Amino acid sequence: MAPKVLVSDALSETAVQIFRDRGVEVDYLPDLGKDKEKLAEVIGNYDGLAIRSATKATEKLLERATRLKVIGRAGIGVDNVDIPAASKRGVIVMNTPFGNSVTTAEHAIAMMFAVARQLPEASVSTHAGKWEKNRFMGVELFNKTLGVIGAGNIGGIVIDRALGLHMKVLAYDPFLSEERAAEIGAKKVELDELLAKSDFITLHVPLTDKTRNILSAEAIAGTKPGVRIINCARGGLVDEAALAEALKSGQVAGAAFDVFATEPATESPLFGLSNVVVTPHLGASTTEAQENVALQVAEQMADYLLTGAVANALNMPSVTAEEAAVMGPWIKLAGHLGGFVGQMTDEPIKAINILYDGVAAGMNLQALNAAVIAGVMKAANPDVNMVSAPVIAKERGIQIATTTQDKSGVYDGYIKVTMVTGDRERSIGGTVFSDGKPRFVQIRGINVDAEIGAHMMYTRNKDLPGVIGTLGMTLGRLGVNMANFTLGRAAAGGDAIAITYLDEPLPEEVRQALLETGKFEQVRPLAFEV
Structure with a gap:
């Protein structure tokens, strides 16, 4: 049938x-x-x-x-x-x-033109029978500096179009490598430099905990006076109230918004301001x-x-039905390994190296690689999946290297992920036990045996007496319960790490309290889809 x-x-x-x-x-x-x-x-x-x-x-x-x-x-x-x-x-x-990418990028460029030349206001005025030629003095895009926050698929198209307009382009994107930036014609910079030097700023990132209010009141205060800001990505990336004040003061000369913190947007601090162009989330609205x-x-x-x-x-890997039955736990492990290294860094990623050992080496490595990459990328963009993540990694110049080997240790199968950034490497290894549950078994070369939970905490310290007691007492005093705990050390008195499985997400005040004890060199919350 x-x-x-x-x-x-x-x-x-x-x-x-x-x-x-x-x-x-x-x-x-x-x-x-x-x-x-x-x-x-x-x-x-x-x-x-x-x-x-x-x-x-x-x-x-x-x-x-x-x-x-x-x-x-x-x-x-x-x-x-x-x-x-x-x-x-x-x-x-x-x-x-990816079906809306060109349309959304074109809308951002159109909004940039509109705010640069005050086109909506000029159109309304002219329709009203006025001829206010001297009122609408605009600025050229030629030779101006465009700051692009997020140089992925849509951001990359915006950069290409901006170069065609002979604009200078600065790009801020934690996943953008220097090589990829040079390839697409942008100069890779940190956010502070982009804010200080850009005549126009356009946003092309997803809304996550890291990007929410990325243009906060403080960030807006650090922009070049007279900047114009365009947001056709997601509402919530810009503090609308702070932007409204900056528009009134003249710190920001104009803004063009297609998206808002609350939609449908029937009211906003930006509404009614003469130097603001607004549209009702039209980014994907072309035939x-x-x-x-x-x-x-x-x-x-x-x-x-x-x-x-x-x-x-x-919500599923791109594998055949036969493979899925065997590979399911290994795909989950691969995603967790990628998620660990992705959440452990805020630096641009140059490469992801993946080692498959034993039975893992004989599986569908394309699917396993995709799971690792998706795990890494989800730290910055929770919307990625196993299909889109490799495409995004390629766009951003991240090199993916895969190595296989016969069984070399005590585990029948083993996966090790090493992420290379500008000046360091981070690695983690894991396996799937006979009960089908993934485990972390090696971090930074230190052997561990960590059950993986939804809410976890990674700590690094010197191997000295009293550290475990301090950790337990601090968590207990602040009402955070441990479900499981595992630790390991490189050598007596050397580097030591611990992975703690918590019943709830690690509160920021608890993380700060642990650091203030002076016992820990690093405390990092982790989250996994289990």
Whole structure:
């Protein structure tokens, strides 16, 4: 029997025809996604669900989706899909992460022109029958310095377009190497230098704990007087209230925003300011972009339903069904190893070297590599997956090296990940025990045996008496409970490390309290998807 797909949001007829041409039965009901009750009544009849943003794939809906194998989102955002619930039910969730890139980059460039030449205000004035030629004095983009925060896929396209306008480009991106920066024509700088030297600043990073309010009141105060700021990435990257004050004072000459901290944005400190251009999250709103993502999602879903091939999946590795049964725990281990080194550094990454030993060396190394890279990249961008992470790493010039060897130690299989930054290397090794649970077994060359939990803490210290007692007493005094604890040392009196499995995320005040004891050289919170 041919697989059957429901398209419950508006997709192009061309995309719908792709399903039919490939032999997939399809029902095109573009308004059904808005009717939750009716959708729930019929969802049990389908193997695939193709959506945009109107359909909400909730846990309740998924409970009724007894045949469903795949959800395809035409676009990048999957806020309307309960991914954990889908994963529990074995439903693959796919998106199309790169279909909107050119459109979003072009919108950022358009917004830069608009704020430089005051185009919206000038248009309103002229429509009103005024001829205020002297009122709207703009600035050229030619020979100006553009600061790009985030030089990934979209940021890279913006850089390319800016160079075509003969702008000078500074780029701040922790994952951008010097070599990659030179290749794309940008000068790699730290954030403070970018802020101080840029005539225009455009943001192209995801919203994470590290990037939230990356342009804070303090950061805005450090910008070049008269700067113009463009945000077509995510709301929350800029402190809107602080920016409004800087616009009023003249520290910032203008701003152009397509995204806001709260959306739909019916009010904002930026609204009503004459030197601000605003649009209602139009970054992906072009005919071409909407067509591209629709065609991509149709191809991906058809491929999976007909051949089992998986592309751009957010909740499963790109491996065959046969491999998945054996590789599942090893893929999880690979992701945890990458996650560890990714969370342990704030420096630009030059290379990721991966060693596979024993049984691990005979597995699907492409999938394992992707899991490692995704683990590393998630520290800065939680939206990456095993498909997109290698692409992003390549774009940023990160070298990936893989080595295999026959069983060389006490473990049947072993994976070691070494991350190379500007002036140091960080390494961690792990294995999968017979119970199927991944473990960390070596960190910085020091042997350990660490169970992996959702909330963990890494500490480094000199091997001296009293350290363990200080750690336990400090955590106990501040109400943090340990689920598990493992430690190791290089040699008596030398470097020592500990991995503590906690019941909750490590509070910042507890981390500071441990450092203030003087016993620890490093205290780092870690989080893993277990």
